[in-house]
Amino acid sequence: MAASWVLLLELCLLLALPLLLLGGWKRWRRGNAARHVVVVVLGDVGRSPRMQYHALSLAKHGFSVTLLGFCNSRPRAELLRSDKIEIVKLSEPPRLAVGSRILQYGITVVFHAVHLLWMLMRTEPAAYIFLQNPPGLPGIAVCWLASCFCGSKLVVDWHNYGYSIMGLVHGPSHPIVLLAKWYERFFGRLTHLNLCVTNAMQADLAENWHIKAVTVYDKPASFFKETPLDLQHELFLKLGRTHPPFRARSEPSDPAVERSAFTEWDPRSGTVTHLRGRPALLVSSTSWTEDEDFSILLAALEKFEQLSLHGDSLPPLVCVITGKGPLKEYYSRLLGQRNFQHIQVCTPWLEAEDYPLLLGSADLGVCLHKSSSGLDLPMKVVDMFGCCLPVCAVTFKCLHELVKHEENGLVFKDSDELAAQFQMLFSEFPDPVGKLNLFRKNLRESQQLRWDESWERTVLPLLTDT
Secondary structure, eight states, X not given: XXXXXXXXXXXXXXXXXXXXXXXXXXXXXXXXXXXXXXXXXXXXXXXXXXXXXXXXXXHXXXXXXXXXXXXXXXXXXXXXXXXXXXXXXXXXXXXXXXXXXXXXXXXHHHHHHHHHHHHHHHSOOOSEEEEEESSOTTHHHXXXXXXXXXXXXXXXXXXXXXXXXXXXXXXXXXXXXXXXXXXXXXXXXXXXXXEESOHHHHHHHHHHSOOOOEEOOOXXXXXXXXXXXXXXXXXXXXXXXXXXXXXXXXXXXXXXXEEBSSEEXXXXXXXXXXXXXXXXXXXXXXXXXXXXXXXXXXXXXXXXXXXXXXXXXXXXXXXXXXXXXXXXXXXXXXXXXOOOSSEEEEOOOOOTTHXXXXXXXXSEEEXXXXXXXXXXXXXXXXXXXXXXXXXXXXXXXXXXXXXXXXXXXXXXSSHHHHHHXXXXXXXXXXOTTSHHHHHHHHHHHTOOOOHHHHHHHHTHXXXXXX
């Protein structure tokens, strides 16, 4: 028995020695680290806009950035073009077809831990390690360990609580969920700096976890703005090649005229105009996870369909739901079972550059994000507001920090309320003096801060003062 313990100790020392030597070497090279930051995303970089924005802001202010993450979808072109940002791909764990789900999850966590630690130790010395949480298991512990080895300062950006998301699947009292909560609380206290997305989360971190955090609200990047009509037309024609709802319902009498479902280009005048009697364009963005109940939207659309069939003065509706995620196939089947006559639904995955153009072309946004913790805000609404797009959003604890009911959008509790809001907003569409245009006017006049300016005010001073 004693021999086994000695052997185990020798094995641990053997594994730790290279890391200690590498960490010592990196500490010796700390002189080169002052302007280098590692940004870690244990998820798809292309679907992590806030961490992309951190990387771009850091680069803009003279830092060289190594962005570690999975590369399942294309990030923004600005990241790819920047000579100060290097994207380093993390390897996906092997898929296991045997063993229980808990065993498979445990093996995945161990794989991520070992691989991430190795990649962090291999990178150039860094003054800071920025980590997105969630997912924080095993990221917070591994990044903290790497920061100890290398003398870096760990900055955790709290988007939500990982344990609360796990609780949606397993239940809040499941042992795995309780362990994850302890883990986040324990290692969260070991960080150097903490950022968070709402004042409600800041207060919760301070009161319940004794973690001092700085609120850095999500803000739209500069490319989220209203889309000019000529660019709308180009986008609709492009999307119409693969998605029928964007195609013209009828052919123009003049074959030289170019028409989409919403717009028309006249080659004689060179101008683009909205089609008379065009459909209303409704947009929702989702990661297709358990914290968004799309049955609410489906039920509201069914009620809208019934109102249209019964003679209400409502336009035809094109509903575009963008995003990727685990529940997309399930809801796509449900949508396919609907036999709408006045509504067309499509679920495209858009290129990063096309998503802001679509938001800037839409008439209304819908948000079904409920927040597993009740403490984070939906970034999709931030982006919609950047495009001056009014929003209907399902209510939860701290939504008032973003959506002002009857000012920049509407808040609803269930499908009945959402359907009534659709009826009110789209009655006599397009109505130049209706609520939709009033909300859009309020958004235009609100002079929202953009991400760059907000980051310079809140995050940059923290890096120069530490």
